[in-house]
Amino acid sequence: MGLQEEIVPYVNGGGGGGPYNDKEEVEDTVMDVSAALGIGFPLQRKHVIVGYALTSKKIKSFLQPKLEGLARNKGILFVAIDQSRPLSDQGPFDIVLHKHLHTTLAFFFQDYRKTHPEVTVLDPPDAIQHLHNRQSMLQCVADMNLSTSYGKVDVPRQLVIKKDASSIPDAVTKAGLTLPLVAKPLVADGSAKSHELSLAYDQYSLRKLEPPLVLQEFINHGGVLFKVYIVGEAIKVVRRFSLPDVCKRELANNAGVCRFPRVSCAAASADDADLDPVIAGELFCSSMILLDDSSINKPCCVSDKSLLIYSNPDRASTATFA
Numbered sequence: 001m002g003l004q005e006e007i008v009p010y011v012n013g014g015g016g017g018g019p020y021n022d023k024e025e026v027e028d029t030v031m032d033v034s035a036a037l038g039i040g041f042p043l044q045r046k047h048v049i050v051g052y053a054l055t056s057k058k059i060k061s062f063l064q065p066k067l068e069g070l071a072r073n074k075g076i077l078f079v080a081i082d083q084s085r086p087l088s089d090q091g092p093f094d095i096v097l098h099k100h101l102h103t104t105l106a107f108f109f110q111d112y113r114k115t116h117p118e119v120t121v122l123d124p125p126d127a128i129q130h131l132h133n134r135q136s137m138l139q140c141v142a143d144m145n146l147s148t149s150y151g152k153v154d155v156p157r158q159l160v161i162k163k164d165a166s167s168i169p170d171a172v173t174k175a176g177l178t179l180p181l182v183a184k185p186l187v188a189d190g191s192a193k194s195h196e197l198s199l200a201y202d203q204y205s206l207r208k209l210e211p212p213l214v215l216q217e218f219i220n221h222g223g224v225l226f227k228v229y230i231v232g233e234a235i236k237v238v239r240r241f242s243l244p245d246v247c248k249r250e251l252a253n254n255a256g257v258c259r260f261p262r263v264s265c266a267a268a269s270a271d272d273a274d275l276d277p278v279i280a281g282e283l284f285c286s287s288m289i290l291l292d293d294s295s296i297n298k299p300c301c302v303s304d305k306s307l308l309i310y311s312n313p314d315r316a317s318t319a320t321f322a
């Protein structure tokens with residue numbers, strides 16, 4: 001069985017909805033990702049050991065038996081890291097993979113990277129610290145100030161409320177934010193609570209929210225967003241259904257703050273959906289899991305945010321990280 005046959009069922013989760021739908025793309029991406037991680041096929045050595053420190057939730061969703069079996073057939077072994085013990089007492093590892101380290105292990109990581117420079121640590125804790133906060137994580141996008149003839153990359157106007165919910169209405173007025181607003185927990189630590197988002201139609205209802213939080217202006221973007229997965233040179237864009245546009249009439253006829261579910265998850269694939277030509281023509285990335293080249297053995301930036309595409313009156317598109 002070739003690489004493609006082995007990977008596609010897993011990558012598509014058997015029932016579609018995964019980021020890849022085309023066998024060639026799967027193989028190209030696996031090769032690109034392997035090259036980005038310094039894994040050459042056929043493997044130059046007996047096997048590559050990937051140590052992982054993941055939550056049980058992430059292990060369940062990511063490290064599925066099909067992936068482990070496929071990896072093993074290619075000489076790549078996934079080994080769980082004991083998060084209560086120093087990394088140097090474990091291994092040996094060739095690559096270390098983690099997400100949302102708790103402080104003990106983050107401490108072990110810093111020491112481990114000094115004593116094991118030969119090991120590729122993906123997303124070194126000190127390089128992704130700013131991503132655990134919904135204000136600082138978007139700052140790197142705002143600082144890019146990226147604008148071309150095709151359009152610009154932007155972030156929604158937003159306001160951070162650290163405490164005292166009663167002050168929110170006045171703060172929104174003072175900041176000049178336009179309703180509706182998306183309310184998001186300030187902390188983005190991967191917990192279920194960090195994904196509890198709400199849509200506010202009037203600012204006085206905002207008093208009910210629980211700081212610390214970020215209030216973002218809602219950006220109409222045609223109900224579709226784009227997610228980009230990048231590891232080294234490997235790039236994959238998928239389209240996902242998103243929150244529908246909010247028109248003025250809907251805004252006038254609605255009040256309060258409404259919690260909404262996780263709308264753009266893998267099951268909400270819009271890859272085969274008919275897109276508004278204006279949006280479809282301006283392919284930008286959206287919620288991006290960015291593991292740029294610098295993440296391999298160097299400080300890196302991992303971005304995992306929703307990027308919304310909408311067209312300005314001047315026809316140029318704006319890609320907005322949200």
Ligand SMILES: Nc1ncnc2c1ncn2[C@@H]1O[C@H](COP(=O)(O)OP(=O)(O)OP(=O)(O)O)[C@@H](O)[C@H]1O
Nearest residue numbers: 156182195216217218219242243262264287306322
């Ligand atoms: N400013 C915004 N304007 C319009 N829609 C938004 C905005 N911010 C978020 N959304 C909608 O809310 C969804 C979730 O937003 P976001 O990605 O910030 O939260 P999240 O919990 O990190 O999501 P996930 O981890 O599931 O990708 C987005 O997919 C998009 O549909």
Ligand SMILES: O=P(O)(O)O[C@H]1[C@H](O)[C@H](O)[C@H](OP(=O)(O)O)[C@@H](OP(=O)(O)O)[C@@H]1O
Nearest residue numbers: 058061099189190191227264265266289304
């Ligand atoms: O659309 P996907 O499945 O890529 O969305 C991911 C999202 O990009 C983040 O990776 C989430 O991880 P956390 O921020 O750590 O929660 C994933 O959430 P999870 O609950 O499924 O792990 C999303 O699936």
